[in-house]
Amino acid sequence: MIARRKLSNLYLVAVFAVLYAPIFYLLFYSFNSGGSMRNFESFTLDWYKEVFTDTRLLIIVLNTFVIALLSSVISTILGIAGALAIHYIRKHQPKNTLLALNNVLIVSPDVIIGASFLILFTIIGIKLGFTSVLLSHIAFSVPIVVIMVLPKLQEMSPTLIDAARDLGASSWNVLTKVIMPYIKPGVFAGFFMALTYSLDDFAVTFFVTGNGFSTLSVEIYSRARQGISLSINALSTLIFLFTIVLVIGYYFVNQRNSRSTNVGEGRR
Template identity: 80%
Template sequence: MAKAMQAREGSRWRGSNVYLIVVFAILYAPIFYLMLYSFNSGGSMHDFQGFTLEWYKEVFADTRLFIIVLNTLVIALLSSALSTILGVFGALAIQQVRRHRHRNALLALNNVLIVSPDVIIGASFLILFTMIGIKLGFVSVLLAHLAFSVPIVVIMVLPKLEEMSPTWIDAARDLGASRLDVLTKVVLPYIRPGIFAGFFMALTYSLDDFAVTFFVTGNGYSTLAVEIYSRARQGISLSINALSTLIFLFTIVLVIGYYFINKRGNRPPGTEVQR
């Protein structure tokens, strides 16, 4: 009987592993195909003739592309930092709401920009900026990225706030801590993993966003996603493969960094206090 159960569990485990392998193969096969042909000396996506770094050299030699990379990084880092600050205070404000109906209403409003189609968000911001006279460019892209990044940070931070025991705050106040001390020495250290998670998620979304950014960029200003789309429309060039490979590797580095930060932060409650 025991052997039969073990055999059944083993077959189920193998079946689930095969299913996961197939799913990940389908998801990652196009990416690896793109990365492979970024080293193709043949100049096409159909016949791999030999290994070369020519397309990467072309990417690094492109001055205009370097400026676009700087634009993308500045927008991503600045919008992520600002959205993290706004998102933390937004999560704190939602967490302080006592009535469940009002809290659920605020969460629903927060989630609207997450579940709404990017095309609708981008078109809405384009109409808004045109009506109020904001010139399309750096400012318009930054405001649009803030709009969809702040709700992400709220979603990442709020569970950590809900997880924190209220007795910690009561104990700090009983010991004479001010509101600022409670925030900086009790609340923020505890929710730090959620803050880092929100920052990295906002950074990743900002780097990868195309639809919203496409609507709010003006003449003379562009980001990597919009630039890749524009080049792809002009025809197949393996420099696009090389550029996409570099972006993918950079994203992998961000994910690994988030993983280790989150791993360090997931410690039993009270560890920071004992220190």
């Protein structure tokens, strides 16, 4: 038993080493005063200064965060509505069909989704740029929110809603004062997942961006193709650190919600 546990721990260490070693390699050379990723000459912050003095890059960063926040908020609202609609369908066949269609969008290759959106926007006459990127990010984020919210709806006892209705609560009160507080952890999880996917997406965005509009993932790819520049390392390091902050923030929000739920159950 002890040998198995040691072997599993060793396996986990190996997996994390493979996953994180390239990231830390990139992070380490973002402080290199030399222009390559082979010989570390001396410590410098010049590459970070270059990132913060690049006006075009700062505009792209702003575009990326605006797209991510807008798409996350809108997809969270739509995802909650979709999860509620799926949950309250009584017939199994339509419910399973909708769930299957929702899951297909999650597992579909990004290249197929991006090409499909490109064809769609070309046919209906939407110019490639901010609008096309926003609509695409909303579309692939909604199924993620649905998947996050549905389990919380399924956990909720129907007696809570029945009790609220018996006490004279309207449909809006039931939604805002009973259902939403209960599924709040799933809503936060869906929002943060949608935000992460939007910030991270490259394949779909690459197909639907245009008219001088770009996001960080596309910009990093374009710069990497032009040759090695340690400003890419600095930019990637900043994105990685921001992602860590998001994960830590989600963890603390989730912990607070869990404590609030436990306190509420203890009072009952």
